[in-house]
Amino acid sequence: MAFDELIHQPTRLKLMAYLARLGPDARVEFKKLQRDLDLTEGNLSRHLTKLEEAGYLRVEKGFVGRRPRTWVGLTGKGRDAFLAHVKELERLVKGEGT
Amino acid sequence: MSREEAKDLLHAAREGETLASRALDPFLSRLLAVWGAVYALGYGLFPESGEAWAGLAVAGFALSFYLGGREARHLRTGAGRKLALLWSAFGLDLVALLLAGERLAAGRPLAINLLVALAWMASGVVLERSGLLLAGALFALANALVFALFPALYAPLLAGAGLLALLFGLYRGIRGLR
Numbered sequence A: 001m002a003f004d005e006l007i008h009q010p011t012r013l014k015l016m017a018y019l020a021r022l023g024p025d026a027r028v029e030f031k032k033l034q035r036d037l038d039l040t041e042g043n044l045s046r047h048l049t050k051l052e053e054a055g056y057l058r059v060e061k062g063f064v065g066r067r068p069r070t071w072v073g074l075t076g077k078g079r080d081a082f083l084a085h086v087k088e089l090e091r092l093v094k095g096e097g098t
Numbered sequence B: 001m002s003r004e005e006a007k008d009l010l011h012a013a014r015e016g017e018t019l020a021s022r023a024l025d026p027f028l029s030r031l032l033a034v035w036g037a038v039y040a041l042g043y044g045l046f047p048e049s050g051e052a053w054a055g056l057a058v059a060g061f062a063l064s065f066y067l068g069g070r071e072a073r074h075l076r077t078g079a080g081r082k083l084a085l086l087w088s089a090f091g092l093d094l095v096a097l098l099l100a101g102e103r104l105a106a107g108r109p110l111a112i113n114l115l116v117a118l119a120w121m122a123s124g125v126v127l128e129r130s131g132l133l134l135a136g137a138l139f140a141l142a143n144a145l146v147f148a149l150f151p152a153l154y155a156p157l158l159a160g161a162g163l164l165a166l167l168f169g170l171y172r173g174i175r176g177l178r
Helices: A010-021 A030-037 A041-053 A076-093 B003-021 B025-045 B050-071 B078-127 B130-149 B151-177
Strands: A027-029 A057-064 A067-074
Touching (some): A010 A067, A010 A076, A027 A030, A030 A067, A041 A057, B025 B050, B025 B151, B050 B078, B078 B130
């Protein structure tokens, strides 16, 4: 199986791992994600856009009170892609691939 | 891709997972500070007063659920929802124990604290945090031992434990703010 070039980038892989670990149906607010992963707003936005375009993430915009908020969650497709990619990496580390 | 590169990438993935497993830490620190304050005040100042304890417990629960609601603005997970249900059930049991009042006599504080220990252990299971599970188990064991062997020290030791929990919660909370 081939590596997923989109998730392959370390920051995106870390981001996907973070969301996958939170469990299915989990949603995290943009600012918290930015703080926890220690990323700049622009950097995080770029990665989210790429992953959303691939259908790996769902990004929802809304309001809490009068404040605009952006929520991010992993889709089923994203979870599958992440798990497959990690499996492939593990296989390589174990010396079963090239 | 080389094996070393794959190792580095797996490391990045594990790092992401670790960060996610700590996502609720600031909230847990605040909870620890709230309940540490409840214990320090309750056992330190009003060890014998059921009314004062009931008031403190209600205030503790109200503040805990307020903090939980605030946290849910930033993070919503299945584990978080289970935690809210679990602590609601715990609150219900606590009310039942408070209502049982004098019939439980001297055993009431122990019964309440064993329930607290159970709530911490169950939270540890829900959040997959072995530290919480261990803390709950040690709390239950320490409570039973002190209650049986040194009953006169029960209230002062719990007040001290509450103060320590308050300070630790504040320290973790402040450190978490960086």
